[in-house]
Amino acid sequence: xxxxLPVVPSAPPGTMALKPVAAAWRERHPQIIEGRCNACGExxxxxxxxxxxxxxxxxxxxxxxNLDFCKGCGICAHECQRQALRMVAEYTGPQGLLG
Amino acid sequence: MRQxxxxxxxxxxxxxxxxxxxxxxxxxxxxxxxxxxxxxFISEGKLKAxxxxxxxxxxxxxxxxxxxxxxARPLVVTNSQGLAYMSEVLYHASGLRLPIVMxxxxxxLAAPHTxxxxxxxxxxxxxxxxxxxxxxNNQEVLDTLLQAYRLAEDERVRLPVMVHYESYIQSHTREVxxxxxxxxxxxxxxxxxxxxxxxxxxxxxxxxxxxxxxxDYKYRQDKALQDSQEVLCEVDTAYxxxxxxxxxxxxxxxxxxxxxxxxxxxxSLASTCREVVDMLREDGLPVGLLKVRCFRPFxxxxxxxLLKGARTVTVLDKNIVYGSGGALAREVRxxxxxxxxxxxxxxSYIAGLGGRDVTSEDVVRIYQMVxxxxxxxxxxxxxxxxxxx
Numbered sequence: 204x205x206x207x208l209p210v211v212p213s214a215p216p217g218t219m220a221l222k223p224v225a226a227a228w229r230e231r232h233p234q235i236i237e238g239r240c241n242a243c244g245e246x247x248x249x250x251x252x253x254x255x256x257x258x259x260x261x262x263x264x265x266x267x268x269n270l271d272f273c274k275g276c277g278i279c280a281h282e283c284q285r286q287a288l289r290m291v292a293e294y295t296g297p298q299g300l301l302g
Numbered sequence: 303m304r305q306x307x308x309x310x311x312x313x314x315x316x317x318x319x320x321x322x323x324x325x326x327x328x329x330x331x332x333x334x335x336x337x338x339x340x341x342x343f344i345s346e347g348k349l350k351a352x353x354x355x356x357x358x359x360x361x362x363x364x365x366x367x368x369x370x371x372x373x374a375r376p377l378v379v380t381n382s383q384g385l386a387y388m389s390e391v392l393y394h395a396s397g398l399r400l401p402i403v404m405x406x407x408x409x410x411l412a413a414p415h416t417x418x419x420x421x422x423x424x425x426x427x428x429x430x431x432x433x434x435x436x437x438x439n440n441q442e443v444l445d446t447l448l449q450a451y452r453l454a455e456d457e458r459v460r461l462p463v464m465v466h467y468e469s470y471i472q473s474h475t476r477e478v479x480x481x482x483x484x485x486x487x488x489x490x491x492x493x494x495x496x497x498x499x500x501x502x503x504x505x506x507x508x509x510x511x512x513x514x515x516x517x518d519y520k521y522r523q524d525k526a527l528q529d530s531q532e533v534l535c536e537v538d539t540a541y542x543x544x545x546x547x548x549x550x551x552x553x554x555x556x557x558x559x560x561x562x563x564x565x566x567x568x569x570s571l572a573s574t575c576r577e578v579v580d581m582l583r584e585d586g587l588p589v590g591l592l593k594v595r596c597f598r599p600f601x602x603x604x605x606x607x608l609l610k611g612a613r614t615v616t617v618l619d620k621n622i623v624y625g626s627g628g629a630l631a632r633e634v635r636x637x638x639x640x641x642x643x644x645x646x647x648x649x650s651y652i653a654g655l656g657g658r659d660v661t662s663e664d665v666v667r668i669y670q671m672v673x674x675x676x677x678x679x680x681x682x683x684x685x686x687x688x689x690x691x
Contacts, residue, residue: 205525206518210399210460211371211498213505 216253229275231290233268239287240266246279246288255279307479309472312440313405314339315479316447317377318349319487320403324376326354326365330384331417332469333407337379359384363391363402370400371507373497375451378402381469382409382423389427395462396431397523398498398508401454402462404432405447408569408620409469410656418657419468421569421621424597425629431523433463433530434598438554438572440477443467445547446595448487452537455494459530461523468620470657471570482545490544527599534596552601554593555608557583561590562613563669564646566605566634568594571618571653571660578665589669594630602637609638612646616672618665619685620654627685628652649675650685658689 242264247255254272257264266287280288307315313336317325325344327337343349352374354365359380366376380388385406395402410416411423424434435450437443443465450463467473498507511519535551542548554572557579558564565575572593582589592608594601609615615638619628626632631650638645649672654660668688675682 205521206515208515208519208522210522211507212398212509212511212519213498213507214509216504216506 229273229293231275231277231292232270232273233277233279233288234291235266235268236287236289239285240283241285241287242266243284246283249278249282251276251278303481303483304478305481306476307440307444307481308335308474308476309407309437309440309443309467310336310474311339311476312444312479313379313447314343315481316444317351318343319482319484320375320377320448320451320491321488321493322349322351322377323374324352324354324366324369325379326356326362326369326376327379328356328359328362328384330359330380330382332409332473333379333381333384333405335473336405336407340377340379359387360391363388363395363404366402366404367391367395367398367400370395370402371398371498373495373499375455375493376402378404379407380404381407382411385423386411386426389430392427392430392432392462394508396527397519399460399523399526400462400498401451401460401496403447403450403454404462404464405443406464406466407469407473408466416656417469419471419570419620420655420657421466421468421619421629422655424464424466425621425623427464428598428629431461431527432598433459433461433527433534433596435463435465435534435596436568436594437465437467437472438570438593440467440472440475441479441547442549443472444479444481445541445545445549448482448491449534449537449541449549452491452540453530453534455496456530456533456537459526459533461526461530466569468570480545480547486544490541531596531599531601549595550593552594552596553604553608554591554595556591556593558590558592558608560588562588563673564590564592564609564612564615565618565665565669566592566594566609566615566630567618567620568597568630569620571620571665574660574662575618575665578662578669581662581666582669597630597633600633600637602633605634606637609634610645614672614676615646615648616668617648617650618654618660618668619650619652620660622652622655631685647676647682649682651688652685653688660688664688
């Protein structure tokens with residue numbers, strides 16, 4: 204039985220078919236340091252992959268990172284005036300460096 | 303309404319009846335007059351369509367791909383060198399499952415340069431994933447183009463279709479063509495919008511696809527192409543109900559009852575062979591004709607069931623696949639492989655390349671040559687060239 208696929212080969216922007224690809228080769232990814240981010244949205248302008256967005260919550264605006272599209276370049280962390288983002292290694296914890 | 307039309311005019315009228323919305327074409331002989339006539343319809347307000355001027359055939363088909371992705375109904379008109387130049391984009395159109403219809407005015411491929419008819423340009427694209435339908439006269443050109451849109455747009459198919467007719471023999475020769483009323487065609491072929499692009503759900507089309515999925519996509523594409531045979535037969539039946547004209551779906555059969563020696567061919571040669579069959583039948587000779595209308599997908603199972611009881615099969619190919627032979631003979635033999643030693647011998651002739659006329663006298667001569675070989679228990683050669691002395 205062939206896999207269930209769209210008739211017109213297509214997928215969300217920035218991905219290969221079906222699943223995001225960036226996650227497969229990213230070496231690090233941004234993490235929000237609690238209490239530092241004021242949701243100014245400056246980083247959104249610098250992210251080359253459109254992986255960041257501000258979402259509306261009960262507490263107001265909040266930064267959200269979509270790791271499906273993040274390639275781990277670190278530009279967001281570099282540009283943030285408040286140093287509210289830090290880059291963390293992709294393979295930590297039980298996964299280990301060798302995955 | 304009965305009109306005197308050449309093949310290109312039949313194409314233009316079919317485009318108007320099908321309410322084609324985008325024409326992307328680069329002028330090339332002998333397909334250009336079809337493009338010119340459609341552009342005339344557009345300028346006179348008789349057809350509401352966008353004519354996209356392009357700098358090459360490669361871009362013409364690329365523009366049609368864009369139009370089809372947006373859900374418009376595109377037409378492309380080209381032949382020979384133009385079709386060869388489109389080759390790369392042909393695979394995009396079929397892989398993206400786009401219902402594009404293309405009229406191809408078959409002309410021999412250079413070198414040496416020629417403008418005369420043969421099927422070499424079509425056969426070169428046999429693996430492109432397009433449905434390929436061959437027409438024997440201008441009535442069939444008009445009818446097949448209308449059927450092609452319904453076939454291409456069918457949810458079960460969603461594939462591009464080439465409609466082939468031969469340069470000059472058809473493109474520049476006028477015949478009586480029954481033109482259906484626009485209301486009849488609208489009933490048969492309502493505009494069916496299925497845009498692949500959705501602004502509310504943006505998708506990247508033609509994404510890089512890894513080994514885990516590419517093969518599955520190809521399996522599904524090939525299955526859709528194979529399954530389109532049945533849909534074509536349905537479409538042909540529906541068309542016959544409205545207009546009274548059926549072209550047999552994938553195959554046209556003529557006087558196969560009791561036929562021991564069967565001709566198999568495509569395109570304009572089918573008309574010639576039909577006359578020859580009548581001539582030889584008058585002499586009491588048990589001959590028949592199997593016309594292959596749908597070359598891709600190849601209706602192998604049906605061909606096999608129609609031919610396996612014959613004593614002799616003679617295939618006339620207006621093409622040469624260099625180093626292999628005639629493309630149609632190859633398909634016919636492949637479909638007959640399996641019936642075992644009791645299956646008929648298939649004699650293969652390459653004839654009529656680059657506009658060399660194949661007259662009814664030629665077909666009779668081929669028939670006689672084959673019959674002599676049969677009497678002499680001579681097994682068929684892989685293929686022979688007719689008319690090379």
